Amino acid sequence: MSIAGQTNRKRYLVTAICLFVVALMVFPLIVSLFASVKPAAEAQAVPPSYLPTSLSLESYLNFANYQAGLGVYLTNSLVVAFLTIFFCLLLAVPAGYGLARFPIPGKEFLFLLLLASLMIPYQALLTPLLLVFNKLGLQQTQVGLALIHTALQMPFSVYLMRTSFEAVPKDLEEAAMIDGCNSMEALFRIFLPAVVPGMTTVALFAFIMSWNEFIAALIFMNSESKFTIPVMLVASRTGSYGAIDWGMLQAGVIISILPCALLYVFLQKYYVSGFLNGAVK
Amino acid sequence: MAARSYVSRSWLTGLLYVAPALIFIGVIVLYPFAQLVYMSMFRWNLLEGQGAFRGFGNYVRAWEDEQFWTSLWFTLKYTLVITPILLVLGYLAALLTMGRSRIQNFTRGVIFLPVVIGLGSSSILWFWLFDQQVGLFNKLLMDVGLIDNAPVWFADQNMAMLGVIISVTWKIVGLGMILFVAALQSIPNDITEAGMIDGAGYWRRVWSIMVPLTLPTITLFIIVSAVPSLLAFDQFYIMTQGGPRNQTITSVYWIYTNSFRSFRLGYGAALSVILVAMIFAMASLQILITRWKGRR
Numbered sequence: 355m356s357i358a359g360q361t362n363r364k365r366y367l368v369t370a371i372c373l374f375v376v377a378l379m380v381f382p383l384i385v386s387l388f389a390s391v392k393p394a395a396e397a398q399a400v401p402p403s404y405l406p407t408s409l410s411l412e413s414y415l416n417f418a419n420y421q422a423g424l425g426v427y428l429t430n431s432l433v434v435a436f437l438t439i440f441f442c443l444l445l446a447v448p449a450g451y452g453l454a455r456f457p458i459p460g461k462e463f464l465f466l467l468l469l470a471s472l473m474i475p476y477q478a479l480l481t482p483l484l485l486v487f488n489k490l491g492l493q494q495t496q497v498g499l500a501l502i503h504t505a506l507q508m509p510f511s512v513y514l515m516r517t518s519f520e521a522v523p524k525d526l527e528e529a530a531m532i533d534g535c536n537s538m539e540a541l542f543r544i545f546l547p548a549v550v551p552g553m554t555t556v557a558l559f560a561f562i563m564s565w566n567e568f569i570a571a572l573i574f575m576n577s578e579s580k581f582t583i584p585v586m587l588v589a590s591r592t593g594s595y596g597a598i599d600w601g602m603l604q605a606g607v608i609i610s611i612l613p614c615a616l617l618y619v620f621l622q623k624y625y626v627s628g629f630l631n632g633a634v635k
Numbered sequence: 636m637a638a639r640s641y642v643s644r645s646w647l648t649g650l651l652y653v654a655p656a657l658i659f660i661g662v663i664v665l666y667p668f669a670q671l672v673y674m675s676m677f678r679w680n681l682l683e684g685q686g687a688f689r690g691f692g693n694y695v696r697a698w699e700d701e702q703f704w705t706s707l708w709f710t711l712k713y714t715l716v717i718t719p720i721l722l723v724l725g726y727l728a729a730l731l732t733m734g735r736s737r738i739q740n741f742t743r744g745v746i747f748l749p750v751v752i753g754l755g756s757s758s759i760l761w762f763w764l765f766d767q768q769v770g771l772f773n774k775l776l777m778d779v780g781l782i783d784n785a786p787v788w789f790a791d792q793n794m795a796m797l798g799v800i801i802s803v804t805w806k807i808v809g810l811g812m813i814l815f816v817a818a819l820q821s822i823p824n825d826i827t828e829a830g831m832i833d834g835a836g837y838w839r840r841v842w843s844i845m846v847p848l849t850l851p852t853i854t855l856f857i858i859v860s861a862v863p864s865l866l867a868f869d870q871f872y873i874m875t876q877g878g879p880r881n882q883t884i885t886s887v888y889w890i891y892t893n894s895f896r897s898f899r900l901g902y903g904a905a906l907s908v909i910l911v912a913m914i915f916a917m918a919s920l921q922i923l924i925t926r927w928k929g930r931r
Contacts, residue, residue, distance in 0.1 A: 371731055372742040379745050382805065385771045386760050400768045449656035456649020468656055471664045473918055475866050477887045478907035481894050482670035483663070505663040512656060537648050566753025568869045569887075573895055584755035588873055591759065600769050603759060610756040618751040622744065625751070629810075630817050 383611075390414065390604035397601030413601035417609065420590050420602070422579045424609070430496065430575070431565055431582040437500035438564040439557045442511045445504070446556060447549075450515025451541055455527070465516070469509040476506055480573050487574070499574050499582075503564040510632045511556045517631065518552030519545060555628035558621055562614050583610045668911075675908045679901035686901070693905035702881065703906065706889040709792075713885065714864035717800050721860050722853065724804060725811020730841065732812065733819045743816065747809035754806065758873035761802035765789070765874070792882040795875045799883075803870055811856050818852035819845060858921045862914060886910055 385404060389397050390413050392406040397413060418424040452458065453465055483502065484493070492498035522545055530540040546553075571582045581589060587606045591598055618625055675693055678686035697703050732743040749757060764772035765788040773785035788798040822845060830840045846853070868887040875883040877892075884892070890910065894903030 365736075368731065368734070368736075369738050372738045375728070375731065376742055376745045379749070379805070381775070382757075382760055382764055382772075383748075386763070389763075389771075398769065402769045402771055402774055404771065404774075445656040445659055448652040452649040452652030456645045456652070458646045458649045458653065464653055464657060467665075468653075468660055470660060473915055474664060474668050474911055475862075475914055476664075477866055477868060478890070478911050479664065479667045479671060481900050481903055481907070482667035482674060485670065486662070486667055501659075501663055505660065508656065508660060537645070537652075562751055566755065568753065568755040569872075569891070573891075584753050587759055588755060591762070600763060600766075603763060607756050607760045607763075611752050614751040614753070615748065618748060626747070626813060629813060 386604045386607050389601060390608045392601055394599070394601045397604065398599075413599075413605040414609075416599060416602040417590065417605040420586070420606075422581075426579060427581055427583055427586045430580060433496045434500045434503065434571075434582060435561050435564040437496060438503040438507065439560045441500060441504040442507050442556055442560045443553060446508065446511035446515045447546075447553065448541075449512050450517075450519050450549075450552075451545060453512070453516045454519030455545075456537075465512070468512045471505055472509045476502065477569060480570060484573070494575060494577060494580055496580075499571060500564070502570045502574065503560070503567055506567070507556075507560050507563055510559060514552050514556055514628065514632055515549065518549040522548045551624065554621070555624045555631075558617060558624055559628060559632075562617065562625075565614060671904050671907055671911075674901055674904035677901045679899075679904070681898035681900055689901065693902050694909070696902060697905055697909060702884065703889060705882070706884045706886050709796075709883065710865055710867065710885045710887075713796060713799075713867060714861050716796070717803065717864055718857060718861050720800065720804055721808060721811050722856060724808050725856070726815050726853075728808060728812040729815030729819055730845075733816050743812065746812055749806045750809045752806065754803075754869040755873060757802060757806045758870045761798070761805070762874050765798050765802075789875050789883075790879060792879070795879070795883045799870050799874055802874065807860075811860065814852055814856055815849060818849040822848050854921075854924065858917070862917065865914065865917075866910075 388404065388406050389402075391409050391411070392413070393408060393410040394412045394416065396403070396407060449468065453461060458464065487493045487498050490498075492501070526544050526548070527540060530544045535543065566584060567582075568584045568588075571585050572588075575581055575585065578589075583606075587603075587610055590606055591603055674685075676688060676690055678689055678692075680686060728743075728746050732739045732746070761772075764770050767773065767785050767787050770785070770788075773782075776782045777785065786794060789795045826848070827840055827844055830844050835843065866887050867885045868891065871877060871883050871885050871888055872891075877884040877888055886906070887910070890903050890906045893899045893906065
């Protein structure tokens, strides 16, 4: 009886603390969402209110019409993000296959080289990269920015693809060899279907990182029509007339958060397991 | 026989699969790194390009640059304050949500949600929440009676740092939590049950059983969370804009200012090399610690 009472009390306590923590964590997001649907004048009010008195999409329209128009910036961000996913898979899938399934001499050293960008922070490399890109004609291009994002994501992608390929049972590979497959056929027919979860995780992380990345986008896409969403969001703070349009800013915050939040809600399993596999090396 | 010939040519084939990634890293990471070291020895202007050879002149200049030391010290202070906060709060969040009940699962999901939000977006969000006039965080603090007047968060160095720490903690506390949940869940049940039978209370079990058993994860977390703090830029660029009076300029911020605002690329490169050396030293330290632990 007393034990049951105690565990019950403990469960209530845990529930209460959980609800309190949840309230703390969602407070910024909820009030930002509310502020974004207030009429623009109300979003500027001092003192502020938690709830909107009436709903209005005015702030979203203001944000959508900011400078070159939201469509341009969304396109910039999406193109860079999808190019990043493409490059990450294009490079990391074969690299993971090679490292996991072939007896390459000095393999661990090559693997370390691929992880080099963990040791050399990309923030330090932005100036020389700017010069390299000038030489290659990649300045102010989405391909250029996507290449930097790919480099950022390389250690994680290669690591994850390598472990995915290593996890494929040996019997499958032997069956392929008996059938007379060469390594390329084996990759496409046997291995790729087996490493789809790993590829999904790589793509998911590449998208979220690229969508959110700030400093490289700030430096490499510095002409106004090339901005990605985070750079545009920061630029829109100053607004056209110097005063901050708080409602528009919150509409921007919500729009910039939405794709990643949705991906997280629907692909949570891949995200969390990928994070644990990647971080707990 | 067929299988043997497959294996014997396979290492070259394997290398061909790895080659594109290697070439890529060579062009985008290793070559620029060599270029960075080279640039750091020259006067180098964005428009005019390479200038006079300065040898270690840029490094000497860094040594004498007061703002460089201020920013380095500030970055270090920021890292030393935020790391333990993230560690303790992340661990507590893990203890709270490591169970498998529905409310705990839900709470874990909510705490992790801001991790996928960009640091840029979350910094803008908190910039608004902290605003003295329209900020709802101030209003909340006043409404629950924690403070009487709305503070000006970014008016001095300590308040500015506190503001940034609150916002960044909100954004990334879920990372540590997920790591610690995984570590805590892997502790066999009978160990904690044995502790319970021996009469150890909850916090005693946490301190004497769970913390020691998750020590490797704790060490790992300290390293993986300290490095991004040493490289902090977005949150200060957006929330404090380096102010007041340049007191919240971090190392990366100072490199950015020199390279991309004043266009002193050579000097910026020297500062970058110093930063890379520091990060490298930290990473080596981590490897040494893990090796040393492995040997014990």
